[in-house]
Amino acid sequence: MVKIASVIGATGYVGSAVIKSLCEHGFSVRAASRNPTSASWLSSLGDEGKVEIFPLTLKNQSNVSSLDQLRGLMRGSEMAFFCAGFEEQSPSTIDFMVNNVKDVIKIAKSENVKTVVLTSSGGSTNPAGLSDSTPKSELLHFSDPDDQIAKGKFSPAAKTLMERAAFDAVGRNHNNEIVDSALASSSPRLCIMVPNLILGPQLDPGSIKGNSLPWMIKILKKERMSEFIPNDSMSIIDIRDLADLHVAAALNEDASGRYFGVNRSFPWREILNCFGEVLEKYTPPLEKEGEDYDGKIATQFDHSRKESLGVELRELKETLKDLVEYFKWKDAL
Template identity: 75%
Template sequence: MVKIASVIGATGYVGSAVVKSLFEHGFDVVRAASRSPANASWLSSLGPEGGVQIMPLTLTNEGGSSLEELGQLMRGSDAAFFCAGFEEQSPSTIDFMVNNALDVIKVAKQENVKSVVLTSSGGSTNPAGLTDSTPKSEVLHFSDPSAQIAAGKISPAAKTLMEIRAFEAVGRDHANKITDAALASSSPRLCIMVPNLILGPQLDPGPIKGNSLPWICKIVKKQRMNESIPNDSMSIIDVRDLASLHVACALNPSASGRYFGVNKSFPWREILNTIAEVHECYVPPPLNEAEDYESKVTTQFDHTRKNSLGVALRDLESTLRDLVEYLKSKNAI
């Protein structure tokens, strides 16, 4: 039987990696949505001839207006991926993430799509008072969206609220416990990927763009983080591994709920020293003598649920080596 998937946000850094990964994991057809299909023709090279079907889709902040387009996109699909999104600190970001995730779930239900995978972000996993040494858990740790909004953290709040409302829509609570058995049994299987910093080569052949690559480019060019190595850590995943985790969620019939899309949290000292190993022109800044780097604990994660998806993750050096090669190929560093 032909295996079909739909990807919303297919032209994005994450979405395009998901498109590629779907073909690597046995899908035959990927319906790839974009607001401007004419500019998305490069997606065709990510699969076999005729495998990528590029379709128009313009989502609004209010949602609701794209149900017909979503229906056409998702009809006959085994799985749907909602990788669209942006990180503007504006209330409309909340509307966009929540309303469109709910529309995707609604249309998946109508069209009998078995699984829906949403791309969220680690901003949803920060309850007040959680220390770095307490391993974060997908089923225990949730940000407070009201506190996030009050603090002006609108984009993370958008992801927190998207998750809460999406779980409600499939008859579950935020910890993925069933709260409405009838709704849960009549809804698509919902998985939510929760990444922090995503690194690795961008598939879009155009200019480097998005949330993470322009920033890391500045670090490699020493326009940022030049004075001293921060005594802090960053939770990282390779974009190709994150895509494989998305696809594993769709393929594994028992996968359900939130999954960290994180390899682990690395100290900046390790990250910057590894960049120096793979990029001969880069010299890390000095340590800050006032800081106690040895005692700093990196953010800890409970990796059990993520590991249950059975995806082998690249090490930091492989990710950074491929990233540096990619940035060089774009004359960006």
């Protein structure tokens, strides 16, 4: 029996890695893009004929054309991944994420797609006043979207509100408890992956895109963080591990709700020193005098839900080494 999965946001950093992982797990993939011609490279992520490309243009509001395209894409799939998104600080980002997630769940339901996995972001996990030493929990910790909007943080607010809308659409509250049993039993199983900084080689053969990889290039060229090591931490995951977590959540029938897509939070001192080990010409900046680097606590996470998915995560050094090799191959350093 052919196993079929649909991926929305297929050409993206996350979506393309999810496709590769799905192909490695024996799936045939229906991959969506606004421009199927320029997305043709996706076919190389699996054996011949395993990745089929579909047109899909999502708008900020639900509309007949997007619904028809979603229906055509998801028909016959047993699982769907919503990895589309962007980080524009505009109110329309909220409309895009919320309305399209609702449509994806609606079509999944009507087409009998059993599982929906969303890519969200750690911007949804920051309640006011939570200290770095309190382990963050997927079940307990949510940002306040009104506060995010008031501060103009529309992109993280979009993720917080997208998650709420998705839970609502499957009859659950945001702690993943069933609040409408009729709706819950007739809805697809919902899993939400919550990553922060994602690193590792980009599969798109074109130019290096997004925010995170160009930022790393600037750091390695000493155009950023050139003077001192910041006395702070960053929550990181390897793109390949994040993709495997998406697929593991979809394959595990007991998986439901949010999962941190985070290896752990690494102090910048550890990250920059590790870059120094994997790139000979990079020397980390100095530690700032008077800063208590040893006393600074990196953001803590409760890793138990993520670990229940059974994906072995790469060491930071392997991620950074492969990232540097990729940058060298792209002539970016």
